[in-house]
Structure formats: structure tokens, C-alpha cells
Amino acid sequence: MSSLRRDCISLILKYLQEENFTETAHSLERQSGIFFNLNYVEELVMNGEWEEAEMYLSGFTKLEDNKFSTKIFFEIRKQKYLETLDRNERHNAVEILTKDLKVFSRYNNDLFKEMALLITLDDFRKHKSLGKYGDTLSARASILREIKKAIGANPVFVGKMELPAIDTAALRSLANEDA
Known part of the structure; x- marks a missing residue:
């Protein structure tokens, strides 16, 4: 992209x-x-706006770009899944599992199987790895920390976390071209 x-x-x-x-x-x-607006992503995650968060992130990275991108998308989809289970919306949880989370089985099939097992539990917090899950807002804050770590380590976001400085000379020349 030109300056x-x-x-x-x-x-x-x-x-x-x-x-x-x-x-x-x-x-x-x-x-x-x-420009990647981390504050906006934080707001989306804390409000549980999962589709919007994924759509925004997809402007900068794709799930398969690197391990950090994969982690970001996994955390978002996992939290969406857990919240759906928490609301006892089993049908929607199955849909999320088969449409959104299935792609991660190629990276870790055992983890995918464990996630599928959660549908059979009355309360997924009874699973040994989710005993400390807590309430929705605490869980969102926790995954937000993981997402921020992955964004910070992801080379895709280097140089995109701050608005670029504007070259005023270039802008003046542009204004002069239009005059």
C-alpha cells in the first residue's frame, strides 16, 4: 500500500x-x-459479540495464518460454545460444535472430543478442566487476556496497533492535485 x-x-x-x-x-x-483497534475487540469480547469479533479480526488475519491466529479464533468460538451450553441451548451448541469448532479438530482432535463430551453434561463446570469457569463476565475477561496475548505475539498485527503518522507533505500534494 502506498504511503x-x-x-x-x-x-x-x-x-x-x-x-x-x-x-x-x-x-x-x-x-x-x-489499523487494528484492540479496544474495539475488547469491547466485542466483553459484550459477547462473537460474530462481529470474528468478522473484524478476519480483516487482519485468518484462522490458518499462524498459531496465534488459530488461538484467537479458537478462544472466541470456544467461549461462544460454552456460553451456549450455559444457557442450556443444546441444539445451538451442537451447531457451533459442528460448524465453528470442528475445524480445530485437525489441530487437536482430543480437545475437540472433550468439547463434544460437554454436551452430555448437565453442567459443563463438572468437567475437570472447567471447574473454575465461574460466571460469564469472568470467563470473558479470562479469554480476553488470552486473546490479547495472542494478538501481541502475532506478527500479523505488528505495526497495526497504532494509527500511522500522517505524512502532511503527501496530503498537501494530494490536496493540490484536486485543486
Whole structure:
């Protein structure tokens, strides 16, 4: 991406943020891939907005890009699954298991089998690995810490956590071209 294009997108993002056009700003962040808004991801995770979190992240990385990306998507989908089980929505949990979590069986089939076993339990917290699960907000905070660690270690996000500095000379030349 040219520095002029990057500067223009950065300027537009700053304007959108200042004018509180947050949805548009997040859409541009995702579509351009030049700025990753960690605060936005934190908000999505803490609010349990799993599809939106995945859609936003998919503008920057894919599940199979590297082990850190795989971990991020796994944590999101696992939490979505556990919350569905916690609400006793077995049918939806089976759907999440077969559509969203099945892909991870190629990385760790035993873990996938354990997750499938959770459907048979009245309370998944009775499983030895989930005895300390706690309430939903605490669990979300816990997986958010894991997601943030994976984002911090993921080379895909290097240089994208802060808005790029705007080259004002390039912007002036752009303005002059339009005049």
C-alpha cells in the first residue's frame, strides 16, 4: 500500500473517530487492514459479540495464518460454545460444535472430543478442566487476556496497533492535485 493511500486512510479514520462515526471507522479499519483497534475487540469480547469479533479480526488475519491466529479464533468460538451450553441451548451448541469448532479438530482432535463430551453434561463446570469457569463476565475477561496475548505475539498485527503518522507533505500534494 502506498504511503499516500495509507495517509489518506489514516486521515479518514481520524475524522470518523472524532465525529463518532464508529461503525464506519471500524468497517474502514477492517477493510483497509492498516489499523487494528484492540479496544474495539475488547469491547466485542466483553459484550459477547462473537460474530462481529470474528468478522473484524478476519480483516487482519485468518484462522490458518499462524498459531496465534488459530488461538484467537479458537478462544472466541470456544467461549461462544460454552456460553451456549450455559444457557442450556443444546441444539445451538451442537451447531457451533459442528460448524465453528470442528475445524480445530485437525489441530487437536482430543480437545475437540472433550468439547463434544460437554454436551452430555448437565453442567459443563463438572468437567475437570472447567471447574473454575465461574460466571460469564469472568470467563470473558479470562479469554480476553488470552486473546490479547495472542494478538501481541502475532506478527500479523505488528505495526497495526497504532494509527500511522500522517505524512502532511503527501496530503498537501494530494490536496493540490484536486485543486
